[in-house]
Every structure is written in structure tokens, then in C-alpha cells.
Amino acid sequence: MSQDPVLYELDEGIARLTLNNPRQRNVLSTLTLELLDRYLAQAGGDPEARVIVVRSTGPVFSSGHDLNELVGHDRESYSGVFADCTRVMELIRLLPKPVIAQVQGLATAAGCQLVATCDLAVASETAAFATPGVQIGLFCTTPGVAVGRAVMPKKAMEMLLTGTPIPAAEALEFGLINRVVPSEKLEDEVMGLARRIASASSVTLAIGKPAFYRQMDLDRPAAYEMAQKVMVDNLMEEDAHEGITAFLEKREPRWKN
Numbered sequence: 047m048s049q050d051p052v053l054y055e056l057d058e059g060i061a062r063l064t065l066n067n068p069r070q071r072n073v074l075s076t077l078t079l080e081l082l083d084r085y086l087a088q089a090g091g092d093p094e095a096r097v098i099v100v101r102s103t104g105p106v107f108s109s110g111h112d113l114n115e116l117v118g119h120d121r122e123s124y125s126g127v128f129a130d131c132t133r134v135m136e137l138i139r140l141l142p143k144p145v146i147a148q149v150q151g152l153a154t155a156a157g158c159q160l161v162a163t164c165d166l167a168v169a170s171e172t173a174a175f176a177t178p179g180v181q182i183g184l185f186c187t188t189p190g191v192a193v194g195r196a197v198m199p200k201k202a203m204e205m206l207l208t209g210t211p212i213p214a215a216e217a218l219e220f221g222l223i224n225r226v227v228p229s230e231k232l233e234d235e236v237m238g239l240a241r242r243i244a245s246a247s248s249v250t251l252a253i254g255k256p257a258f259y260r261q262m263d264l265d266r267p268a269a270y271e272m273a274q275k276v277m278v279d280n281l282m283e284e285d286a287h288e289g290i291t292a293f294l295e296k297r298e299p300r301w302k303n
Contacts, residue, residue, distance in 0.1 A: 052081035054088065059096040059244040061089035068104025074156045075112040079130040083137060090141045096244040099236060100164060101148035107173065110155025128188055131156055135163045135192060139259060142252035144243050148236040149173045150229065159189035162196040165255065167223040168239065169214045170232045175222060178209030197221050247285035249303040
């Protein structure tokens with residue numbers, strides 16, 4: 047297997063980005079973030095890639111930032127680290143394609159942020175999640191942006207204030223992840239979910255995902271106003287006509303995209 051800290055492969059319309067540095071607990075180093083940025087953009091621009099899965103090798107999903115990059119440097123260097131991480135997280139959110147986190151183990155700090163940022167997350171029963179920066183004198187403020195939007199605010203604050211890991215079942219209860227499955231079924235569960243999503247019209251997904259996040263930032267009347275316009279735009283697409291017609295004719299749709 048390649049020694050690169052991130053691997054990229056595309057098969058059956060599913061782009062898989064694999065964090066591949068288990069000896070360092072799949073840290074989100076500057077190089078790792080650079081490769082994630084590159085491969086996410088590559089998948090986002092490839093019409094063959096319909097869904098993106100982020101996963102990792104080894105027992106730890108990701109332990110977050112490389113702490114060696116967060117000590118003994120200057121303010122500009124630290125700003126660069128967090129800017130790189132934010133760029134990757136925002137790229138995931140803004141991509142017109144769904145991104146699924148496949149979490150087999152511990153996800154901490156920016157690793158937990160990565161899980162919270164992905165559109166969907168499936169975890170094994172052995173996975174756990176934490177924002178433990180407070181324990182080393184560095185509050186997980188940037189991970190808190192994503193975590194605080196994925197789970198109940200009081201639960202997010204408990205995670206941030208204590209740094210105590212929560213098990214997968216608790217992460218499911220509070221909305222950080224979508225599903226918990228036995229470790230041996232994790233790969234099959236994620237790929238099954240990815241294939242179901244990939245069977246939809248890519249143009250429809252590209253319309254729907256960004257619209258969902260935009261309306262979440264609006265008050266209810268403004269959200270409905272925006273959503274109505276998006277649905278009209280969606281209806282003007284050829285795939286919408288094909289999908290509705292296929293349903294009425296009781297046949298499988300033949301997507302253009």
C-alpha cells in the first residue's frame with residue numbers, strides 16, 4: 047500500500063478518500079489537509095464520482111491536528127494550520143456531492159470536526175468521539191463550529207468543556223452520526239448507503255445538498271422563499287421531468303446526469 051497519508055480511488059461512482067497514516071493516528075497534518083483538499087476537489091469535479099466516502103486505516107479514524115505543528119511556531123504558522131483545516135471542512139460542505147464519513151475508531155478534536163462536517167456519518171460500535179483540547183490547554187474552538195451544529199448545544203458544550211469521549215451509541219443519540227453498526231459490517235453498510243445515493247440523479251443531488259445548507263442558515267419564511275425557487279429550478283431540469291414521468295409510468299428512470 048502507498049505510504050501517502052491520503053489515498054484516492056474511484057469505483058462504481060464512489061470516490062473513496064482514505065486517511066493512511068495509522069502510525070500517527072491519522073493526524074490532520076498540513077500535508078494531509080493539502081491532499082484532502084486536492085482529492086475532494088478532484089472528486090467534486092469528476093462527473094464519474096457521484097458520492098464521496100472519507101475513511102481511514104488503523105484503529106483510529108483521526109486524532110485531529112498534528113500537535114507538532116501547534117507548538118514552537120509563530121502566530122502566522124498557527125493561522126495557516128487552522129485556515130487549511132477550515133478550507134477542507136468548508137469544501138466538504140460546499141461540494142455539490144454527498145460526503146459520507148466511515149468511522150471505524152476514535153475521532154478526536156479536528157478528527158471529530160471532520161466527522162461532524164460530513165453530510166452523513168456511519169460508525170462502528172467501537173468508534174468514539176471527543177473534543178479533548180481543553181485537557182491540553184487548547185480549547186477545541188474550531189471543531190466546536192461543526193460539532194455545535196451537529197449535536198444539541200448543551201451536549202456539544204459538555205464535550206468541549208470536559209473532553210470526555212462519547213461512545214458511538216451516544217453520538218447517534220445526539221445526532222453526531224447517522225448509524226452504528228458492528229465493525230465487521232461497517233464497510234458494507236457505508237457502501238450500500240453510498241450506492242443508494244449514487245443511484246439518484248447527480249444534477250438533483252447537486253441542487254439539493256447546497257440548498258439544504260443555505261436554508262438552514264435562514265429564518266423560516268426566508269427558508270421557504272428560497273426553497274420554493276430551488277424547487278422550481280429543479281423542475282426545469284430534464285432529470286426531474288424524467289423522474290416524475292418514470293414514476294407515473296411505473297418504470298425505472300433513465301437519468302441524463
